[in-house]
Amino acid sequence: MRIAMIGAGYVGLVSGACFADFGHTVTCVDTHAGKIQALKQGEIPIYEPGLAELVASNVKAERLDFTTSLAEGVADADAVFIAVGTPSRRGDGHADLSYVYQAARDIAGAISRYTVVVTKSTVPVGTGDEVERIIRETRAEAEFAVVSNPEFLREGAAITDFKRPDRIVVGTEDERARQVMTELYRPLFLNQSPLLFTSRRTAELTKYAANAFLATKITFINEIADLCEQVGGNVQDVARGIGLDNRIGSKFLHAGPGYGGSCFPKDTLALMKTAQDYGAPVRIVETVVAVNDQRKRAMARKVTEALGGSVRGKTVGVLGLTFKPNTDDMRDAPSIAIITALQDGGAVIKAHDPEGIEQAKLVLDNVTYVDNPYHAAEGADALVIVTEWDAFRALDLKRIHGMMAQPVVIDLRNIYRPDEMESLGFRYSSIGRRTVA
């Protein structure tokens, strides 16, 4: 089948390359000329493991190409996916749907036969209705169906997630669209991924409910971690103790500095706003949002406490800047709030990240970026582990101890053990476990 993917970002590029790999013919369209230019030259504008190879092989097989011309991409497509950004709208926290609606208008002008328009972007309930209205208003005679097909992939594991999803959710009541979607995803349900058909509004809401639930799980264990610190418990043991219960499950029970990234913060906020608008507030999610917001700066206070109550004039080395490992994505990364709060307190920041430095430079000022973890530790009064990149899991701790001005480590991802840090002579604090003073 022929697919047009509107938006060649983390979701659009991965989905487009994966659909091409299944044998479909895909054109990725993006308004960002530099991005398309780079892709045409074989450069991948984002860091996602395995993506460069996947794109290259499918371009070579002539199943994947790139253009800035939406009309060109959409003309012969059986399905047009909208995978543009839906960031938080400045001021009120609702999802900004201007990119989605612009894409809908452009698509309306370009379709030439029955086309399934699929919203893959995360969009509030009712957006599909509006996309349909826009296309109808622009082209009264067009033959099309608007389907919701939210994406559940995770950055850092995006290709595997796309190719082996736990489920595929398709929201449509149009029988022809249902057949097209079934055909598009056939390779996946042959792999036994369930294809779940729902109404369009239900599919839209399912995505928000999933993200809000995961954000709640993280926030829950974070609060249990705080309690562990007060009562002398160990949050990792608690997490294991509850996670082995199949009704709870062990995933998303890693206590840390608070969730961040390009999805959870904006999606929890957007769900909260939608629910308020419909007079059915989601109070648990409202609390999750508030608790998580406060948590990031609380992490900076943890660093300050570890340094005896003030960071003024102190050098803090930061390991990890991206919101999670294996991505270069800095959107709403906890590191931003933590570093800014430390700078507000007068700290000097040195930071290292394996892939995120270029993106970090765009959002964090007055940081000295260094090219390896040891340079971040050198001469530092404290070393803070913010993102659990594999490269930080087996550091030469003796060497680090020897090169720091003070042997103080604040491990916001619990990747080391208090007893090993104690035996090496560090002052060590982590999340929801005993502090080594």
Ligand code: NAD
């Ligand atoms: P992104 O910012 O990386 O990519 C969006 C792309 O769309 C950009 O390259 C932009 O230039 C392009 N664009 C904007 N308007 C356009 C238009 N009219 N025509 C063509 N291109 C246009 O965003 P992303 O992270 O890929 O997210 C896209 C959507 O998918 C969002 O709604 C997001 O919530 C959702 N989502 C993201 C993830 C994730 O992990 N990133 C996971 C699941 C769902």
